[in-house]
Amino acid sequence: xxxxxxxxxxxxxxxxxxxGQATYGAEHQxxxxxxxxxxxxxxxxGSIRNIDTQQAAATPGVIAVFTHKNPPKxxxxxxxxxxxxxxxxxxxxxDNKIHYAGQIVGLVVADTFERARDAAHQIxxxxxxxxxxxxxxxxxxxxxTSIFGEDMEYLAGEFETGDISVSGAATVEAIYTTExxxxxxxxxxxxxxxxxxxxxxxxxxxxxxxxxxQRTYAELCGVPQEQVRIVSPYIGGxxxxxAFPWSHGVLCVAAAREIKRPLKVVVxxxxxxxxxxxxxxxxxxxxxxxxKDGKLRAIKHIAKSCTSPVEVFPEPCTGITPVIYxxxxxxxxxxxxxxxxxxxxxxxxxxxxxxxxxxxxxxDELAWELNIDPVELRxxxxxxxxxxxxxxxxxxxxxxxxxxxxxxxxxSDRQMQPRSQQQGELLVGWGMAAAxxxxxxxxxxxxxxxxxxxxxxxxxxxxxxxxxxxTVIAMTAAETLGLPVENIRVELGDSxxxxxxMAGGSxxxxxxxxxxxxxxxxxxxxxxxxxxxxAFANLRESGLTAYEATASSAPGEEGKxxxxxxxxxxxxxxxxxxxxxxxxxxxxxxxxxIGRVLNSKTAASQIRGGVIMGIxxxxxxxxxxxxNIGYPVVYDLATYHFPAHADIPRIEVSFxxxxxxxxxxxxxxxxxxxxxxxxxxxxxxxxxxATGKRIRSLPITPDKLL
Amino acid sequence: MIKLKINGQFKTLDxxxxxxxxxxxxxxxxxxxxxxxxxxxxxxACTVLIDGQRAYSCLTLAVMQEDKEITTIEDLAKGxxxxxxxxxxxxxxxxxxxxxxxxxxxxSLALLDEVKNGSVSYVTADLxxxxxxxxxxxxxxxxxxxxxxxxxxxxxxxxxAVQQAAGQTPPSPAASIEHSQAG
Numbered sequence: 001x002x003x004x005x006x007x008x009x010x011x012x013x014x015x016x017x018x019x020g021q022a023t024y025g026a027e028h029q030x031x032x033x034x035x036x037x038x039x040x041x042x043x044x045x046g047s048i049r050n051i052d053t054q055q056a057a058a059t060p061g062v063i064a065v066f067t068h069k070n071p072p073k074x075x076x077x078x079x080x081x082x083x084x085x086x087x088x089x090x091x092x093x094x095d096n097k098i099h100y101a102g103q104i105v106g107l108v109v110a111d112t113f114e115r116a117r118d119a120a121h122q123i124x125x126x127x128x129x130x131x132x133x134x135x136x137x138x139x140x141x142x143x144x145t146s147i148f149g150e151d152m153e154y155l156a157g158e159f160e161t162g163d164i165s166v167s168g169a170a171t172v173e174a175i176y177t178t179e180x181x182x183x184x185x186x187x188x189x190x191x192x193x194x195x196x197x198x199x200x201x202x203x204x205x206x207x208x209x210x211x212x213x214q215r216t217y218a219e220l221c222g223v224p225q226e227q228v229r230i231v232s233p234y235i236g237g238x239x240x241x242x243a244f245p246w247s248h249g250v251l252c253v254a255a256a257r258e259i260k261r262p263l264k265v266v267v268x269x270x271x272x273x274x275x276x277x278x279x280x281x282x283x284x285x286x287x288x289x290x291x292k293d294g295k296l297r298a299i300k301h302i303a304k305s306c307t308s309p310v311e312v313f314p315e316p317c318t319g320i321t322p323v324i325y326x327x328x329x330x331x332x333x334x335x336x337x338x339x340x341x342x343x344x345x346x347x348x349x350x351x352x353x354x355x356x357x358x359x360x361x362x363x364d365e366l367a368w369e370l371n372i373d374p375v376e377l378r379x380x381x382x383x384x385x386x387x388x389x390x391x392x393x394x395x396x397x398x399x400x401x402x403x404x405x406x407x408x409x410x411x412s413d414r415q416m417q418p419r420s421q422q423q424g425e426l427l428v429g430w431g432m433a434a435a436x437x438x439x440x441x442x443x444x445x446x447x448x449x450x451x452x453x454x455x456x457x458x459x460x461x462x463x464x465x466x467x468x469x470x471t472v473i474a475m476t477a478a479e480t481l482g483l484p485v486e487n488i489r490v491e492l493g494d495s496x497x498x499x500x501x502m503a504g505g506s507x508x509x510x511x512x513x514x515x516x517x518x519x520x521x522x523x524x525x526x527x528x529x530x531x532x533x534x535a536f537a538n539l540r541e542s543g544l545t546a547y548e549a550t551a552s553s554a555p556g557e558e559g560k561x562x563x564x565x566x567x568x569x570x571x572x573x574x575x576x577x578x579x580x581x582x583x584x585x586x587x588x589x590x591x592x593x594i595g596r597v598l599n600s601k602t603a604a605s606q607i608r609g610g611v612i613m614g615i616x617x618x619x620x621x622x623x624x625x626x627x628n629i630g631y632p633v634v635y636d637l638a639t640y641h642f643p644a645h646a647d648i649p650r651i652e653v654s655f656x657x658x659x660x661x662x663x664x665x666x667x668x669x670x671x672x673x674x675x676x677x678x679x680x681x682x683x684x685x686x687x688x689x690a691t692g693k694r695i696r697s698l699p700i701t702p703d704k705l706l
Numbered sequence: 707m708i709k710l711k712i713n714g715q716f717k718t719l720d721x722x723x724x725x726x727x728x729x730x731x732x733x734x735x736x737x738x739x740x741x742x743x744x745x746x747x748x749x750x751a752c753t754v755l756i757d758g759q760r761a762y763s764c765l766t767l768a769v770m771q772e773d774k775e776i777t778t779i780e781d782l783a784k785g786x787x788x789x790x791x792x793x794x795x796x797x798x799x800x801x802x803x804x805x806x807x808x809x810x811x812x813x814s815l816a817l818l819d820e821v822k823n824g825s826v827s828y829v830t831a832d833l834x835x836x837x838x839x840x841x842x843x844x845x846x847x848x849x850x851x852x853x854x855x856x857x858x859x860x861x862x863x864x865x866x867a868v869q870q871a872a873g874q875t876p877p878s879p880a881a882s883i884e885h886s887q888a889g
Contacts, residue, residue, distance in 0.1 A: 014801075017804030018796055018801070021739070113733060186741070186803065186856065187803070188744075269748075468802070604799075605802055605858075605863060637746070648861045653881040655883050
């Protein structure tokens, strides 16, 4: 291998994207299309006493108005992850109850977008209002229920025997908090549903999981799976919020069937703030105890997060804790409370992200306490095995990440004292933190066709949310067939193609490229050829239109022998202007270990994207809710701040390690999420070095630095 | 009925006065290259060129743009030949999901023109000495591109693309690989 794999290759989908030809969900041009506009609740708790749609219905161009009084027919799905999954367990318009502000209470359909929007604003609603539970500090927490069967409390060592007075030469105990964050993909949630004769439907919708979406909509519509087609060739960013149907999608598809017209629904940016997911705020208590030499004696990590009345989703902060540092005594616990907010869900490194903010901050505090360099403290505590499964890690290069990162950054020049570095009037601080994210892999299928014009055509329902999937699939096929990347055509994001799996949990590349590899090997066998050149010669001779092969690939027994995880280390510099409490991130080095790097260009962009989203979390991202009415007080991209060009320095990215061939035949682990883990802690650790102030509550807004 | 000149061609369309230029392009003319991200002039995904100047097409009404030259992303490549700014975005990986990209590219085109015309920005140290294409710093580029958000955060690549289009030599977009990854 390695003719193409590992090189820096331009995106296959790049030309379509830079010319405006890439067509996203709601942009498909369907004749006779009409527009839907959502009506959303302005209270956070209560019920609808009366809803007056008369004036709206009489507005020019209005075709239909749906409310809980006349909901379109929706079938109850199994909603069990395996056969179907919707984000919000409560079906839209199912009754007059209001559980959170921004909940969908109606849909107006009209011939133009403007007329639908206008009519939607003419609907008059009388509410019976109860005071909403919005305050996380005053909420009633209980032990969280697990989503995938994992234990929500874990006790090891002395914690298990009941003695929790674990102590050492040094201890750190502190509470760390993170704020509610919003995914904010650039492409709003939007879809077009196009029914054919009431029994089959094509849905143009951005989705991270094409086949899952197909199965789920089939259940919601009460039609066989084959009669639902999902088309999703391009997705304008997702980060976890476009994996399953949301209520607006369910409603759009059901309403389109009733009005017998193709229907487009675009969720406005304001509506999106409240009803298409967020990462819950968290409160985490960490206790670390260590010996004089820095060896950890105990880790206690208790995490609280909040969920919605309409869905249960705990932010799994403690999942990554037993992975990083070795300790004989450990106590992990997840708690959850219900607030009157929309559904929290998976957002880039769900759990790992806030969890590692707390753990990596505490490790820094411990390093200062012990007067040990934070890089050295981490090296001394590395664990060779996953402490819950007791399996050894495969192809782990965490220590190299730390050492090479330190070297590239120039860490050894750091003055080991807060407020010791200055640049003119500015305080300068250096901070570091570890990064870690599990390596996941699932089953996927791909089809390959060798065509007489010398093109290899790869087809799979998988998709590219900006990750570079088009490109790494093409590179894998090019490598295996011995063809230039230009001769590979990749088609993605359509449920009529073989099941390519899900773009989530950083698993798409690791899941799909082995299937592409196998399909390519199989098609060469079919062609009785060693390479593509021979295969094409045989094809022309045979007079056939194509050689075809479909292959799947799935994990085997390796998960019983090894734990698979990716690793990294972030090093950063911040400057603080104390007079106006202005904090800027001025330098960044990330060294990451993800097994084999398939494309050094797109992989670097994935890491940079993660780091920058993490800088956003550290510096500015927060969604507060009005304590009285429960509506988010941020409601668009001018009030929910995430980083712009001017906020971001150049992010230097390096990869270390060897292919992880225990994991899959490509040796590749995913890289979509590891980049964000540890970032916020690296920033707060640098802020401590710069100012002597320990910020344990994100984001680090100016008020916290004054 | 209004008449708009879009990408060199006159288009007649029947739209209400409240229809934005962006919705007219996307919903009435099938030109979906210009993107709707926020519909409030906050994200820049809808950036087009009006008489050569960058504008958020969601913040202007279609009826206000008669007699103007409107250029969208669809008109930049000539056949198979990409515009140099498009090539620079491709080479420097100045995008991931691609949704903000048409706006970023239109903004970059306008930025280069603005620099050629001697415009200054908030970060220009000496207002009597505006930067040239050759002296345009990263800080200047970032300041002048901050009206275009990118949630994938391809910011490093976008800055590099503008540097390349300005005739400078940007750093490589690829990661450094510290080990031989052969195996």
